[in-house]
Amino acid sequence: MRYRVALIGGGIIARNHLDAVGRLDKLEAAAVADTDEGKGRALAEEYGISYYRDYREMVLRERPDIAVIALPHYLHAPCAVWCAEQGCHLLLEKPMALNTAQCDDILAAVKHAGVKLMVGHTQHYKPANILAKRLIQSGELGRLLAIHDTRHQYYYRDNRPGWFLEKEKSGGGILMNLGAHSIDKVQWLTDSRVRRVKAKVTYEGPRGDVEGSGCLFLETDSGLCAVILQSGYEGVARDETELIFTRGMAKLVSSEGLWVSVGGKYEQVQPLPEEDPFILQFEDLLRAIELGVEPDSSGEYARSVIAALEAVYTSDRTGVEQDVGP
Ligand SMILES: NC(=O)c1ccc[n+]([C@@H]2O[C@H](COP(=O)([O-])OP(=O)(O)OC[C@H]3O[C@@H](n4cnc5c(N)ncnc54)[C@H](O)[C@@H]3O)[C@@H](O)[C@H]2O)c1
Secondary structure: OOOEEEEEOOOOOOOHHHHHHHOOOEEEEEEEEOOOOHHHHHHHHHHEEEEEEOHHHHHHOOOEEEEEOOOOOHHHHHHHHHHHHOOOOOEEEEOOOHHHHHHHHHHHHHHHHHHOOEEEEEHHOOOOHHHHHHHHHHHOOEEEEEEEEEEEEOOOOOOOOOOHHHHHHOOOHHHHHHHHHHHHHHHHHOOOOOOOOEEEEOOOOOOOOOEEEEEEEEEEEOOOEEEEEEEEOOOOOEEEEEEOOOOOEEEEEOOOOOEEEEOEEEEEEOOOOOOOOHHHHHHHHHHHHHHHOOOOHHHHHHHHHHHHHHHHHHHHOOOOEEEEOO
């Protein structure tokens, strides 16, 4: 069977999804919907698919098997709920929604409709991350004790779509966007969930009303501690995760590779073949649809990332350590 895919939101991440669809025999891109007609039509032309301004009209006419939702965060929940009600399986971009209440609405709609939901936590499909997870599971360096994740990226670049900097539409700044990846990485690498959070964030950006940096101290239900430090202000870009074990250390640069400490120095681990995470993500969704199982990044899983983020913002606001709700 070939599955027809419709894309909702033809922005920055859209091509990654459409390119992956084009490389998978079981998938066929049908159409794209975007309220920005110029952008949407150009994308539709480039990929030889239909364009719609209104995603509801697109779904009702095209009847896709899978809807890929790549919209501003505040539209994730209403769009996912509606598409599930139309019987579409969903690949919903991260972060799942603005808050856990919205996540619960999506989960209820998906359950009621009997469709599959995957949330686009692409970290699960990066070769270096897969190597790091294997290293942790092997016990080669002993027990994993702590993770130190650093992510700096200038967040206020001129070409960043404006909604990312409006809290009402994005749910938050660098932490909601890139922190979602870091929290996901900590949870997924260690097969555990964040259960307690202490956080301090700052609001010093040149525009918008979202946070531009965050320092998070997390504990997982496996007893591990993690520090996540992110800055979206001017500086030096960095994306590095250090893993501290009882018998050594490892340095993970998700887009580059994994280094393991040998004799007091880091040596790179033989890399895995580079595979496109967006292809692996679709393959996982297809497996879930065809075998009736949950994908690696299920809705339930993705909700746990939002629950941790909620605790981050509450901890900053109250100055008090927070337990992450169920
Ligand atoms: N997995 C990853 O690594 C990754 C990377 C980048 C972005 N993302 C996520 O992807 C999502 C989209 O991000 P982006 O960077 O592509 O944003 P973007 O602003 O470039 O794209 C969003 C698009 O949605 C369109 N849109 C807005 N309202 C609409 C509506 N009602 N109907 C149809 N179209 C509408 C906009 O015109 C825009 O083209 C976000 O959730 C973001 O966090 C994930």
